[in-house]
Amino acid sequence: MQFKFNLSFQRYYRTGSIHHFEHRQLSKYKLKCGLEIHTQLNTRKKLFSQSTNDPFHSIESPNVHTSYFDIALPGTQPILNYEAVLYAIRLSLAINAKVNLQSSFDRKHYFYGDQPMGYQITQHYQPFATGGQIKLNRDIDGVDDKNIRIIQLQLEQDTGKSVYRENEGLTLIDLNRSNVPLIEMVTQPDFTDVKQIRAFIKKYQNLVRHLNVSTGDLETGAMRVDVNLSVNDFARVELKNLPNTSSIINAVKFEFQRQVQIIEDGKGPELLLHPETRGWNGEATIKLRSKETTIDYRYMPDPELPVISLSPLAVEGVAKTLPPAPEDVIKKLMAAPYSLSLKDAKLLTIKGNSQDQMYTQPELLKFYVETFQCYLKDVKKSENRKINYKLPTNWIIHELLGILNKLQMPLKELTVIMTPENFSEFLMLIHRKEISNATGKLLLFHAVENLHNSDVIKEQKTVNFTSLIDEYDLGKISQIDDNELEKLCQDIIDEIKDKKLIENIVSGKKKNSIKYLIGLGMRVSQGRISAQEFERMFRKVLEI
Incomplete structure (x- = not known):
């Protein structure tokens, strides 16, 4: 029996029937997945400058929320915004991570138009917090109970935004987003199916909103998710440019099935032994770069920023202000x-x-x-x-x-x-x-x-x-004139076009249909006459 794999439909086809790919022989292929989530903090100012933190300004007003440091004017220096530090403590404690009392900033070097300094300030060697976990709960999250372990949380600055105008052959740079404070959270590869991934993203999204540290909106870029996955412990593949939850889930499904098909074709050792980074175009994952073209970021401690030194009392103080989970x-x-x-x-x-x-x-x-x-x-x-x-x-x-x-x-x-x-x-x-x-x-x-x-x-x-x-005379009518109520009920009956309905009520075939008449009466009287009074009068008029 011959099978054909159609990537666009992500299923195996067999003559006369369709079999979902994952329901057949995928039990022997194990997905291992971890997430890297970048979350923009909704502080009043940016991470290293006094610019207003408003990265979502319309495209008609680019570069209005910028300072000399945000645009990398030579000679400008970063000044740490301690509000971002407080937000980082809140999030770290909420997921039971260990807040490191000593953490430092490093420079991650790469050259791109939306990163005018030629490097990004992040935390590579001494991150802000390590460890922690977020528990998925069957009753609340709809998936089996599972602890997703956290590797670390780190503070870093966001980059600017490139705006492409393909018709004009232009790439425009908007630096409103440059230097917006981010927390990058890295999980252990504890995810084994897409339901867990979806539940975790929703849970983390709600957590940052509940703590009021971020809007958590994927659609605006306030939260951005990269996925690292492998199949049967072959080389890890990183998925980037995933704009929303459906894209994340569809990209993981596609990439999983793509790798399984490669293994099925006997090309696993040849194609999956080397890590690569892939993007998502809405239909398929596409290769961005391989191990041979991986950027050397040349991390180095930032010489212009001192170590963040926290007092244990400061961390305890923030812990007392946390809302219930x-x-x-x-x-x-x-x-x-x-x-x-x-x-x-x-x-x-x-x-x-x-x-x-x-x-x-x-x-x-x-x-x-x-x-x-x-x-x-x-x-x-x-x-x-x-x-x-x-x-x-x-x-x-x-x-x-x-x-x-x-x-x-x-x-x-x-x-x-x-x-x-x-x-x-x-x-x-x-x-x-x-x-x-x-x-x-x-x-x-x-x-x-x-x-x-x-x-x-x-x-x-x-x-x-x-x-x-x-x-507005909306109170209930305490004394009802029976003659007026009888006339009102008779008028309602006379206006009903479906006379069979009335016959069925009278004959007893549809006893409960009298509730329909009562509802009409309540609507006409705007609820001022009780349902009991209407039922009494309808029964009198219909002689039932």
């Missing part, structure tokens, strides 16, 4: 009294791309927890002391956030005049059944929309939900 927060939220689902606990804890959200996780989590505690206190003071633990969750996560995203209103702006105590008052209106859920949705949207389009936020006045209910 995201994993611990998730477990706490899933336990009593919050009892959140994993999905909701992650939403409150794991930070997404900040450009796509109207909130940050710390402020959202703080608002949720404080509102929850206020609600518990208010319930204990009320006549109905039965706590609905899902009430704060449903109205904050599933309603309020939806309204904020729709109106493009930041949570930070809203909480100035809608405090946790204030929002708990709104929840108590629903708890005491003074308003229905349908009315609550209308009321909340109306309140937030009006705040968004008024000067109330500037005046910093809190929302009075009770007065809004009176103002």
